[in-house]
Amino acid sequence: MRLSRYYIPTLKEDPADAEVVSHKLLMRAGMVRKLTSGIYNYLPLGLRAINKVARIVREEMDRAGAMEVSMPMVQPADLWQETGRWDFYGKELLRLKDRHGRDYCLGPTHEEVITDLVRGEIKSYKQLPVNLYQVQTKFRDEIRPRFGLMRGREFIMKDAYSFDRDEAGAETSYWAMFEAYKAAFSRIGLRFKPVQADSGAIGGDFSHEFMVLAETGEDTIASCKSCQFGANLEKAMVAPPAGDCRCDAPCPPIEQVDTPGQHTVAEVCAFLGITPDKLVKTLLFVVDGDPVAALVRGDRELNDVKLRNLIGGNEIEMADEALVRKLTGAPVGFAGPVGLAEGVPVYADAELCLGTDWVAGANAADTHIRYLSLGRDCTIEKFADLRFIEPTDPCPECGSAIEFTKGIEVGHVFKLGTKYSKKMEATFLDENGKTQYMVMGCYGIGVSRIVASAIEQNHDDAGCCFPPSIAPFEAVLISLGGKDEAVDAKGDELYQQLIALGVDACFDDRKERPGVKFAEADLIGYPMQLVLGGKGLANGIVEAKDRKTGEKIELPINGFAEAFTAWRKEIWTRWGLEA
């Protein structure tokens, strides 16, 4: 491709509405343009990067035995009503009506459509397993789209769905996808980590997220410094507390203390002269319409996802002020496990069973209680892991130290089980002629988000530093001809050699000053920059720069193809990639 005929509208300044570096650079390098909030045009350069990601993903899907299909983006409401998600999915589902007034939605994901497709076509165990995937534009009406391609409303996703005869088969499919994802992200050149994840609203037994490690990530992951353990914070289990249950240990009788105006943990502790780990924090939630109380130590944070999963609920939300008053008979800040309204189950974090003699709210205004014994004074439904893991906690799998890092979710694999096949009657006949539900899995990769993530992970002050596997062009040949036509002519010749070598290169033959060409090459982030100038031509050399490291070497014009091939191999190797 000759850049003199290519459309790359670069910007010298950061766009005013871009916050994160990937968004700024995607705009500045002329790769995307915003149409409206969370919705982007992909320009030629940006689309090239996206297509390269998609190509690698397709190759790994195909290698794993999945088959590409393409499903409609507009989906009829009745399919979503069948699974109940028409009501459950919420406002993220963009709904629309056709001219007859029939309801449709724009597909945020395709479990309904794929299950409908498969149930109509697959009737025998002999046809299973199957794994179908697509690379397609998705629409999710996010409450707050942000950060450019990182969290758009419209985005490109690869979604795959597996159908198996039984759990064992589903597990095999799951791990095949897990491995395919590892292979794909490795080939793309991302530094990533698969972590345990909550399966969220989509449901299912277990799941992993693939996280690109980057400071700007919206997710926090806990990972072990010595073993392979890694988990999204909302999923990360806390190791069971070390020690015996002492919740029945002897303790003076409960005593009420006045704590006028002391609402928060910090206030109460300061007032009573105790440390937060001596206090029991009581939090009230509503799970699927019913009130629930949860206890954690004063210095801990309750993980509502764990609470929801423990109860087996779908929706969980904090009780509002009115409900708190109703349940505790007191303003917010004085809730406790003793004397709560009748019938509110109380769940306690596991580590609370290690101690006794707690301070807690008294369910009365401006009052707390001390000498609380959970075993003696109240009924605990269950002691369970309910809190967020903390950096000082041991690894739940091996006991070593852990650390927190930020990550961007670029892939997610779920084992769905029969959640959708049961609701949609996706059945087949087994060897015995007996009807069975298909066991499903689903697997997503955020294709457009990967391009943004790659920039988040690989950039410097001058611009993007793309991995060669997904760079819009693998290499740029910059010709500094000016008035010297011989330079451009030789440049063209070398460019032809690159093309003949099968290199995805472009040729900067524009009538621009050298500084402009260099600055834009750095901004766009071609991994390999080749520069041919008048002096170089006279001396028989081409300058070669590794964008990532900045290292420059000289390649001979005589024998250019061989020298370039060797250098190219080195560049790819530095990225841990194979050309």
Next chain:
RNA sequence: CGGGAUGUGGCUCAGUCUGGUAGAGCGCUGCGUUCGGGACGCAGAGACCGGAGGUUCAAAUCCUCUCAUCCCGACCA
């Protein structure tokens, strides 16, 4: 949906407080000079100042409403 901020040529912004009929830099067009890290000179094109209504002799500027965008939060396969 709560809280905050911003809308002025393609882009980044000034001008708004204190009303007087729109500016700069970049980009774009032409000519000339320049030509190894986002050059310079000259000459141009390009904006009814997000939209609607109001106040006023007069509104980018003041008032009301509205739309859009961004940030924080809640939310989120």
